[in-house]
Amino acid sequence: MAWNFEIPDFYAFDNATNDNRDFSSARSQKRLVGVFGEFRADWKNTVFLTVSGRNDWSSTLPVENRSYFYPSVSGSVVFTEFLPKSDWLSFGKVRASWARVGKDTSPYSLDTALWPSQSFLGGLTGVSNYWTAGNAALKPEITESVEIGVELRFFNNRLKVDYAYYTNNSYDQIMSPRLSNATGYILRSVNAGDVYNKGMELSIGGTPIQTKDWSWESTFNISGNRGTVKNLLEGVEILYVTDVQVGNAKAASFPNGNFMAISGSQWKRDEQGNVMLDKNGLPTKDSAGSNSVNREIGNREPKFSGGWNNTISYKGWSLNMLWEFRVGGHVYNGTEYAMTLAGVSELSAKREKIEISGVNTDGNFVTNTFEANKTYTYNGKETSGRTIIANYYQDIYPYETANFMTKVNALRLRTLSLSYTLPKTLLAKTKVIKRASITASANNLLLFTNYNGDPEVAAAGSGAVGSSSVGIDYCGVPSTASFAFGVNLTF
Template sequence: MLNFHKVIAEDWDLNLLLGTSAEDTHIQANSLRAENFSIPNFQSINNAENGDKYLNQVITDKRLLGVYGEFRAGYKNLAFFSVTGRNDWSSTLPIQNRSFFYPSVSGSLIFTELMEKNDMLSFGKLRASYAQVGKDAPAYQTNTYLFGPELTIGGGYRNAWTRGNDQLKPETTTSMEFGTELKFLKNRLGLDFTYYQNNSKDQILQPRVSNATGYILSYVNTGEIENKGFEISLNATPIKRDHFTWDMMLNFSHNKGVVKSLPAALPILYVTDVQVGNGKAASFGNGNFMGLSGSTWQKDADGNLLLDWETGNPLTSTLTTTPIGNREPDFIGGLTNNFTYKNWDFSFLFDFRKGGDILNGTEYLMTTYGLSKETENRGQTLTFTGKSLNPVTKEYETVTREVIATEKYYRDIYANNTPFFVEKVNWLRLRSVSLTYSLPSSILKRSKFSKVLLLM
């Protein structure tokens, strides 16, 4: 790393940094397993015949090379500008894509330096930045491998669960940020506001693929995801006396994640194979990044519930790709209060969250097992009104049907309407409380300690 520094006419402060880096990562994981113990309940690797001992070793090697530079300029401690650039070469990407470059540029202006000093606005700064960040793939995802020899299927080899992708490209995130920092009343009141927009292209994720391909998972570049939002931080000192001070800080943020595009013609992307019933986390093309998908009761274009002509039960959609919720909260935040009296310091933090959907898996399982409060009316009659296809006239008619709330109804009809198990998340909770006491300096004069805190 090389550093250059030059001051010109006491007005300009210039800095230049040039460097290079090489990073090698080696991970070795060993696992040893024994089966069919000779002495029951005696757990030891030596308590088994050699044919019942299995050793597995996984070695991962990765290399990342990079060159980078940064130029910073400051003018009279009121205006600042910087530009950076970095190029990396990664061993985890295909040869044609393993080199990737990403720059950044930022600037700020302390505009209160151009104003007369006053007690109302003590400090004011405007800032803006544009930056790109590159990211490589996990190791060994460009090739497809075989496992074996297999002992459980009579020998031979089988495909790995994950299909290789020799066309992987580096992931790129581009961000823009605008903000301001203001302090009022001799720094007794402060405001920090930031608006940002992040666009991640070619995100490297491992979704499920069709089992017809012979594999279960595959790392792919997943199109573009956009995050927009803002962050607000307010700090204040309502009371400041000789021996007592009260400081408080409020943080508040909102983010909206949208999938701008998905690879090929995918309408939905599952980043996990975990699901409860027919519900699972999903990202929708031109929709929510942190969405929820599931099956629903069918409705017509006018919103009328569709009923089975014979049974009267609501018809359940066979599709599990219907958007049924968004896991992203409307906003989150925290409020910190800190009280200082002489050597005592007392602080506590509240955090809060508004909105965001969750799939209540506990409620789903209790319903299918008949343990939920919703199933207390088993055996009673339910009434549904909606549209139903008359098998004789082949026309949809408005009908009212009565259905007995049997075990089969809750397990096969009710439980397949996944929105019944989606709930909003709101909370206000006390996150932490702390009380500290600083021992007086007079007690520590003859000791080697300058300060001792007692935490409670």
């Protein structure tokens, strides 16, 4: 129930202040109508072809753009069916596919909404524009993917190899990048650029040992992806598609550059890459231009990652072990950043003396030493070295975003399990239990890494500092080691 509406004859709960209503309401409606068709064919269980097509009509898009069609084609050939039987090549198949997928947007993205009635400075009440501007010219987002692969099996399926190369390109992506506040809004839904992904995946597996009592099954997989962004909006030099930020470090995408980059600030350097020192003998902040804190500092995407899974069985016993690894890809240590500002990091504990190297104002390369128990001329005043060191760790050192960046390599023992299946001859005496097994397992037992922490702390979607905070660690909790014991009975 609501009364005393701010806009006369506009009967909505959000058109009244909190003092003039008992509760608020919200409702979202969307209509999506689709038509789908598929054709499948195969020849002698050797050549396969699939063709599909779908057309959607979405109410969340403008009338002229709400209909979009996306087809797909895939095929494969088992080429070993055309070859003479071989003792070493058991199976061989090549495959290829092309697909297009369309995507609409969320409801009410075409119009600019209003905030509910509220009180403003000066005791005034009323409504105001929402911080996200609508866009009545949105187009559907289209993703095209291509994959080419081969699957091989050798020595009666004792050795298996699967390789795939793919591209996954998204055009006219619908997103809400941050705008200049001069527009009157913070965000706006737009078709803001194209994202290009390409990569490879390789899986090698097999059974190196297979006897009456013993067996060893092993699978090794590795993959790598490269993502870039192009065709950004005119005037958008950097695309921020998330609200992740720690210090000056942000999750960013650079035009014709890395899609999963990290932007930040840096010290001023000369043409040879030497740090330029100010009149006090300390690093100079690179504050020239509007992008002084928006330099590309690193790339969150690993060069490659993968895993190695092994299962060793002996009679009723089975031991399984899964190792995972990653090589490359930057992680910003926001935890160390916060602790350095607070003066409680291992780095800031070195507060009795610091040494700063770089090029001074005369163009000479020097190394300046500041000691806590001495006094120096700082900005024209006599200042204790302790004060200068504290200011260095709280202001100057954190300004260089790269000081908290690590190019990560990691090896993790993800899972380890041991199980035992009781012999059927023993269970036959019970006349009730058909199968019984005992299992003990553990997760996240070991981690070997050059990173000062757990590089996976923000890798699971929404992180501590905003959505999509992969690659940015901010006071995160490391992966928890867990242990389990179970008994499985089948009657």
